[in-house]
Amino acid sequence: MKIPLVEYFSYPFVWYLLIVGVLVSLCAALFGVVLILKRFSFIGDGLSHVAFGATAIATALSFTDNLFLVLPITVLCAVLLLKTGQHTRIKGDAAVAVVSVGALALGYLILSLNPSSSANVAGDVCDSLFGSFAILVLTPFDVWVCVILSLVVIGLFILLYHKIFAVTFDEDFARAIGVRASLYNLFLAVITAVIIVLAMNLVGSLLISALIVFPALSAMFLFRSFKKVVLCSAILSVICAVIGIFGSLMLATPIGPTIVVVDMLCFGLCFLTGKLLKK
Amino acid sequence: MSQIICRDVSLGYDGQTVCEHVSFAVETGDCLCIVGDNGSGKSTLMRALLNLKSPQAGEILFGDGTRQKDIGYLPQQNDSQKDFPASVFEVVLSGCVMREDFRIFPGKKSRRSAKDALREMGLSDLGRRPFRTLSGGQQQRVLLARALCATQKILVLDEPTAGLDPQATEEMYETIRRLHRELGITIIMVTHDLSAVVRLATRVLHMSHLPTFYHNVEDYCASADFPRRKEGTNEDPAC
Ligand SMILES: Nc1ncnc2c1ncn2[C@@H]1O[C@H](COP(=O)(O)OP(=O)(O)OP(=O)(O)O)[C@@H](O)[C@H]1O
Ligand SMILES: [Mg+2]
Numbered sequence: 001m002k003i004p005l006v007e008y009f010s011y012p013f014v015w016y017l018l019i020v021g022v023l024v025s026l027c028a029a030l031f032g033v034v035l036i037l038k039r040f041s042f043i044g045d046g047l048s049h050v051a052f053g054a055t056a057i058a059t060a061l062s063f064t065d066n067l068f069l070v071l072p073i074t075v076l077c078a079v080l081l082l083k084t085g086q087h088t089r090i091k092g093d094a095a096v097a098v099v100s101v102g103a104l105a106l107g108y109l110i111l112s113l114n115p116s117s118s119a120n121v122a123g124d125v126c127d128s129l130f131g132s133f134a135i136l137v138l139t140p141f142d143v144w145v146c147v148i149l150s151l152v153v154i155g156l157f158i159l160l161y162h163k164i165f166a167v168t169f170d171e172d173f174a175r176a177i178g179v180r181a182s183l184y185n186l187f188l189a190v191i192t193a194v195i196i197v198l199a200m201n202l203v204g205s206l207l208i209s210a211l212i213v214f215p216a217l218s219a220m221f222l223f224r225s226f227k228k229v230v231l232c233s234a235i236l237s238v239i240c241a242v243i244g245i246f247g248s249l250m251l252a253t254p255i256g257p258t259i260v261v262v263d264m265l266c267f268g269l270c271f272l273t274g275k276l277l278k279k
Numbered sequence: 280m281s282q283i284i285c286r287d288v289s290l291g292y293d294g295q296t297v298c299e300h301v302s303f304a305v306e307t308g309d310c311l312c313i314v315g316d317n318g319s320g321k322s323t324l325m326r327a328l329l330n331l332k333s334p335q336a337g338e339i340l341f342g343d344g345t346r347q348k349d350i351g352y353l354p355q356q357n358d359s360q361k362d363f364p365a366s367v368f369e370v371v372l373s374g375c376v377m378r379e380d381f382r383i384f385p386g387k388k389s390r391r392s393a394k395d396a397l398r399e400m401g402l403s404d405l406g407r408r409p410f411r412t413l414s415g416g417q418q419q420r421v422l423l424a425r426a427l428c429a430t431q432k433i434l435v436l437d438e439p440t441a442g443l444d445p446q447a448t449e450e451m452y453e454t455i456r457r458l459h460r461e462l463g464i465t466i467i468m469v470t471h472d473l474s475a476v477v478r479l480a481t482r483v484l485h486m487s488h489l490p491t492f493y494h495n496v497e498d499y500c501a502s503a504d505f506p507r508r509k510e511g512t513n514e515d516p517a518c
Contacts, residue, residue, distance in 0.1 A: 037363060159383050166373040169365055170354070176329040177429040178348035178377045224409035225366035 008249060016138045021241040023150035024202050025211055027195045029237030030157045032216035033230050035192060037168050043081050043189065045209045046096035047196045050077045052129065052205035053103030060114040067145060071197045078193035082185060130204040130256050146198055153191055165226055203256030214263040221274030240266050280343040282307050282433060282465055283328065288337035290323050296335065297323055303484050303492040307343055310459050310466040312476045315486030321469045322355055325437050348377060351426030355437040361411060367421050368406040371397055374428030396424035400454065416447030436468040455479065
């Protein structure tokens with residue numbers, strides 16, 4: 001791999017990868033801040049396993065495009081998890097554990113029973129858990145779907161920014177002055193599901209939480225106003241994604257783990273900077 | 280005319296009743312103080328007034344052009360915001376999100392009223408400070424400023440001075456008195472501080488399983504609900 005950096009830009013797949021990587025990590029970072037502050041990040045973790053299970057089912061049914069099955073299932077589970085977390089006797093985090101472990105087991109079982117993928121079950125599973133090299137063969141259609149969904153997610157975040165802040169900072173107060181907080185919680189759960197499905201191709205279902213959690217936490221070490229944290233989280237996430245993508249191309253490493261490692265390094269750096277700044 | 284009327288309201292959780300037959304009316308310009316032991320249901324009643332919780336029985340009515348969202352709220356202190364990254368101005372501005380000129384982004388009016396509320400609370404210099412680096416008293420005043428942004432009609436304050444030192448407590452009551460007397464805001468306040476009740480209240484609700492409503496402070500002071508000191512010590516001079 002001795003290709004100079006600029007050479008990469010002549011390949012369309014590199015462009016696709018960059019577009020998808022930047023948009024997905026941007027979405028994850030924006031909503032990551034909210035999910036962490038609302039203590040919802042565990043839902044994200046559970047949903048990523050659901051997305052894995054759903055992918056297995058879609059593969060077994062040999063869907064032409066997994067997205068059309070995975071997205072509805074994940075969104076449905078997001079809504080269910082949110083509802084159980086609020087109302088029933090099963091505590092929210094326990095419900096998430098039940099669903100995520102169940103989906104994981106079911107997904108692996110279906111994949112291993114499925115005759116069409118019997119050649120390389122371990123490889124398939126590994127791909128969907130840690131991100132596949134299939135991201136290198138993204139079709140223009142995949143890219144378009146991803147671009148549209150991401151832009152919708154980012155647009156909604158900007159439009160609802162102030163209401164989201166109010167509901168996140170103090171749900172009771174927001175409710176009291178007439179904000180329909182439960183609608184916003186539902187919206188958050190659905191958006192989380194969408195982000196997870198989008199991110200799944202990029203980094204794989206086990207690593208999605210990293211995209212959601214690391215940039216947001218890193219930004220919180222550095223800044224103490226909501227707007228700055230959101231902006232910083234978004235910028236860090238995009239930078240890490242770009243570095244990770246080029247890193248993985250040059251070192252011929254899997255993309256998902258490479259991006260996540262860059263995120264981790266950034267996290268460590270921000271932690272230290274935060275400590276130094278406070279002194 | 281009555282802004283809020285509570286008629287024979289019962290409150291509770293999961294079928295267990297905390298208090299029953301709560302009846303009272305809040306007139307425009309009142310300062311209703313709600314007193315009672317820990318766990319007697321004061322915060323629960325506040326949540327019912329704010330429509331965060333529905334009563335098991337009875338009804339809560341609004342009159343005199345009052346709507347549910349005309350009630351501003353200062354919650355009983357909670358720790359959930361302790362590590363929240365937010366500047367003081369962001370917190371206060373979040374009180375404006377339901378105003379007419381605040382569609383997607385804050386309009387000029389909303390921004391100005393957030394600034395005014397900060398000034399009203401004596402916090403003008405702190406707007407850019409992170410909320411969590413303020414002292415407890417300052418945080419309470421920021422949250423009061425946020426409530427003021429939401430409404431200028433009715434404020435519901437749940438133990439506004441809990442955890443404040445005597446100086447800050449005094450300042451807080453002075454602020455509340457000013458909001459009540461000068462801006463004519465109706466105040467509904469939960470407090471354990473009898474001197475504040477005597478000083479500020481125009482009506483008193485004593486919470487227990489069967490709460491009693493007093494139309495004025497003198498009635499409350501003369502009643503058996505008023506905690507008297509033992510023989511030999513001075514009674515509160517105001518009563
Ligand atoms: N979420 C809840 N679920 C079940 N029971 C609750 C809940 N919140 C409060 N309670 C019960 O309702 C009763 C009234 O609680 P509430 O918080 O209204 O009391 P309070 O008068 O505000 O007390 P304090 O003076 O300590 O603030 C208590 O016995 C409490 O145990
Ligand atoms: Mg209380």
